[in-house]
Amino acid sequence: MTGSRIDPETPTRPIRLADVKSWHETVDVLVVGYGAAGVCAAIEAAQTGATTLVLERASGGGGTTAMAGGVLYLGGGTRVQKACGVDDSPEAMLRYLTASTPDPDPEKFRLYVEGSVAHFDWLVEQGVPFKDALHTERTTQPANDDGLFWSGNEKSWPYKEIAKPAPRGHKVQAPGDAGALLFAKLHEAALKSGARIQYDTRVMKLVLDERGAVVGVVARQDGEDRAFRARRGVILCAGGFAMNDTLRQRHLSRLVGRAIPIGNPYDDGTGLRLGLSARGAAIHLDEYHITVPYYPPGSLTYGILVNGQGQRFIAEDAYHGRIGETASRQPGGTVFLIVDDPIFGRPEIDGFEVVAVEESIAGLEKTLALPPTSLERTVELFNRNAAAGTDPILHKQPAWLRPLTEPPFAAFDLSFGKATYMAFSLGGLWTKSTGEVLTEDGEVVEGLFAAGRNCCGISRSAEGYVSGTSIGDATFFGRLAGRTAAARRPEGRNA
Ligand SMILES: Cc1cc2nc3c(=O)[nH]c(=O)nc-3n(C[C@H](O)[C@H](O)[C@H](O)COP(=O)(O)OP(=O)(O)OC[C@H]3O[C@@H](n4cnc5c(N)ncnc54)[C@H](O)[C@@H]3O)c2cc1C
Known part of the structure; x- marks a missing residue:
């Protein structure tokens, strides 16, 4: 899969203010890019009365947001959670999110959790619909318009023991992918707010004054x-x-040729390079969300995942992103999903081949060329524990435990590099929760803000990624950046 490359003809080297001959337009706040973060930044900035202009490279808005599922990770007692009888608290949500990454940003995480219910209400005020219905099936996202589902690892080990589990995946009310509807509603709100949008406009460079401030x-x-x-x-x-x-090879090389990069074609890192060009620092550029979406059907969760040694390595009831990351790190990338007859089903997404069907586990082991007796022992131990309702080593939850005893037995190939793995970047500019971009020394780059995947947000670890944190934080911190920028004292020359 090929995408764009860093083009030597278009360096992001900034322009000095003194070299600007004339301004085409002057506004208070300029927003670069019109996806989830950009539209929310524009709404909030324009609502303060600041003149706000969005410059968008494509011929229409939406970016990756409009291609997305339209899931936002929100909690602590939203209207949908309450209507569905879900008991959640900001404390439980914070504990969960904090456990999801080795490097939680305490301020960002606290603000996001404390403001989650109000953010949900704000989205509804902007016209974004959510249905008060809990989707209970195990899925990557509801195929129907249900508004709430389990979108992460909350119910699986070890998270279950760290924080009281609650479903927090809020999907915008539309069947299938709902990102386009989310964006359409926010776009209407942006137009009402007075923000202007100019399309087919590709931002190439920043203009810096003599102090290094972005003007x-x-x-x-x-x-x-x-x-x-x-x-x-x-x-x-x-x-x-x-x-x-180029950037993928540089920062995410382990994915190259093995995971399909997903996003809109302009997810080309220009925003990141612009921020770096003004002394902004970047963090977690080697982090990504990777998914191996072999379920639904949820029944496959009763199966076991084994590596090339015929050994299990993760509780199979974990979120598909956590499974994807752990599976991709197995020796040689070799991974098989082992199922028996009653739980067999075809994954909804292509790219998960059935590579063996046999009447016995020993036969399967042979066909898969696993070490002698390895799979037999693994299944025998799993079955014995599953029959007793336990999984003492990997802690798959009892609801997903049932012995694999009914032939024929089948193996799906989930090997990294063979099966369908998809990924996008999580790292980006280092920002304060206000969106202000920070230098390597932790100083603010005057006049420069970033939000959404242009910066590093709540979601910052492949192992702990949760569906909905990306659009959740792009909308939440996009708003905050819009407000903060609009409130900033005009500081450029001749301002
Ligand atoms: C298939 C898919 C499904 C997903 N589903 C979900 C989900 O349900 N929930 C979730 O939380 N996350 C999801 N994600 C991730 C999520 O969609 C993105 O991380 C998020 O939408 C990013 O929002 P953003 O505002 O940062 O960027 P975008 O929405 O991509 O907006 C960026 C905009 O900037 C423009 N742009 C780029 N360069 C320039 C330039 N130089 N000048 C001017 N404009 C420029 C682009 O054209 C684009 O319109 C999904 C991702 C994919 C690929």
């Missing part, structure tokens, strides 16, 4: 390079870098 951008529009001045701030919301071959 504008240069963008290619109508075949010309035009300078746009931002009196109060530039907010980078240009998405991640999953589609850039």
Whole structure:
């Protein structure tokens, strides 16, 4: 799979203010990129009365957000959770999220959790619909319009023991993928707020004053390079870098050739490079979300995942992202899903081949060329414990335990590099919770903000990624960045 590369013809080296001959436009707040983060930043900035202009490279808005499932990770007692009888608290949500990464940003996590219910209400005020219905089946996201589901590892070990589990995946009310509806509603709200949007406008460079503060951008529009001045701030919301071959090779090399990069074609890291060009620092560039979406059907969760030694390595009731990350790190990437007859079902997504069907586990072991007796021993131990309702080593929850005893037995190939693995980037600019971009020394880059996958947000670990944290934090912190930028004292020259 190939994407764009860093083009030597388009360096992001900034322009000095003194070299700007004329400004094409001057506004208070400039937003670069019009996806989840950009639209929310624009709404909040414009609502303060600040003149707000969004520059978007594509011919329409939405970016990766409009391709997405439309799931937002929210909790602590939202309207949908309450209507569905779910007992959740900000404390439980914070404990869960904090456990999901080795590097939780305490301020961002606290604000996100404390503001989660209000953020949900704000989305509803903007016209984003959510249905008060809990989806109980195990799935990557509800195929129908149910508004709430288990979108992470909350119910699986070890998280279950760390924080009281609650479903927090809030899906916008639409069957199938709902990201387009989410964006459409937010776009309507942005237009009402007075924000202006200019499409087919590719931001190429930042403009810096003599102190290094960001005071504008240069963008290619109508075949010309035009300078746009931002009196109060530039907010980078240009998405991640999953589609850039050079950056992927540099930062996510273990995925290259093995996981399909997903996102819109302009997830090419330009936003990241713009931030770096103004002395912004980047964090967690080697982190990503990886998925191996072999379920639904949920019945496959009763199966066991084994590596090339015929050994289990994870509780199979974990979230598909955690399974994807752990599976991809098995020796040689070799992974098989072993099932018996009653639980067999075809994965809804292509790319999970049945590579063996046999009347016995010993036969399966032979066909898969696993070490002699390895799979037999694994299944024998699993079955014995499952019959007793326990999984003492990997802690699969009792609800998903049943012995694999009924032939024929089958093996799906889930090997990394063979089966369908998909990934996008999680790392990005280092920001304060206000969106202000920080330098390597932890100083604020004056006039520069970032939100969404242009920066590193709540979701920052492949092992702990949860569906909904990406759009959840892009919308939440996009809003905060919009408000903060709009409130900033105009500081550029001649302001
Ligand atoms: C198939 C799929 C499903 C997903 N489902 C979910 C989900 O349900 N929940 C969830 O939380 N996450 C999901 N994700 C991840 C999530 O969609 C993204 O991480 C999130 O939408 C990013 O939002 P953003 O605002 O940062 O970027 P985007 O929505 O991608 O917006 C960035 C915008 O910037 C523009 N841009 C880029 N460069 C420039 C430039 N130089 N000048 C001007 N404009 C520029 C782009 O054209 C784009 O419109 C999914 C991802 C994929 C690929």
